[in-house]
Amino acid sequence: MELAAAKLKFIEAWGKLGSEWGINRTMAQVHALLLISPEALTTEEIMEALSISRGNANMTLRDLIGWGLIEKQHKAGERKEYFFADKDVWNISRQVAKERKKRELEPVLKVLNELSTVTGDEKDPAFKTFKKSVSDINKLALNVDKTLETMLKAEENWFWGSVLKVFK
């Protein structure tokens, strides 16, 4: 396969994967484009490469910065802004884990905590089932939280080394 075709295929696949995981397709595609680009790109270049509008490009780039996945770069003597992505896949994973933990897991833990204070009749099967399910989910979520916490601090080799060794 030629590089040009491969790039398109990569961008398409990354966009599809993103959308299956609740990430806007365009955002995933812009990230993919920057991931495989050795140079920082301008808004114009991104618009052109993905056939998207200026407004869309601007908002998407802002979101990606908000996720900590890309950065602005200023080139000396240039007026335009350039964007580039961290190419370290482990950093990317940690960044995504960190954001989703903050945006999604933590709010859920908060709700589960509130729900565990529910009051009712201990003899009522509906009450017992509710409490059991909430409590089990809470335990699982706390384990996931702790594991992510560790991942955020870990080096890639150490992390996978430990995890895969345990599972051999």
Next chain:
Amino acid sequence: MELAAAKLKFIEAWGKLGSEWGINRTMAQVHALLLISPEALTTEEIMEALSISRGNANMTLRDLIGWGLIEKQHKAGERKEYFFADKDVWNISRQVAKERKKRELEPVLKVLNELSTVTGDEKDPAFKTFKKSVSDINKLALNVDKTLETMLKAEENWFWGSVLKVFK
């Protein structure tokens, strides 16, 4: 908090979490409803509890069965079909992991494999960056795949025991 309010809050939170992770909100809500219900429910009861149409309920229940998260139950002497959810949170996690691995991770691994056969000029930075990114992502995806594979075979206590012990 009262049980009735807590149930609603749980269903709402589960629906929201689902939609943030690429799972249809209604599907997550129906699953939540069955998770906290000690008895199997009929389509009618589910429609009523969540204010959804018969068509929606039927399709959603079919999808949930397809994900292996709920089952049909036939009650002796009854014409209606009843639905109930496995309440074991570890089984649920494994089932979701199994399905997403099959539906999403495996197709991505296939594409990454194809993309690693890309041909081009080894001196070209664009080519080198592309190959490096694809190769790094491929390695990560393979590690995730192996870890999920282990999880699918594991017992909950063993799994979290091992993972959390490593990270202490």
Next chain:
DNA sequence: TTAAAGTTTCAATAATTATTGAAACTTTAT
């Protein structure tokens, strides 16, 4: 059979989410 009970399908519609494009705004150089 046939009619009642229950289930499934799917075209039409609604709701949600993403995108455009042009105007407003900001920055820089002259």
Next chain:
DNA sequence: ATAAAGTTTCAATAATTATTGAAACTTTAA
């Protein structure tokens, strides 16, 4: 000052995704 280059905003629109509801279908029992 002002004009050119670049960026941001957001109301309007498009595209996508979810939902309805009624008709078609299936199953069961009299």
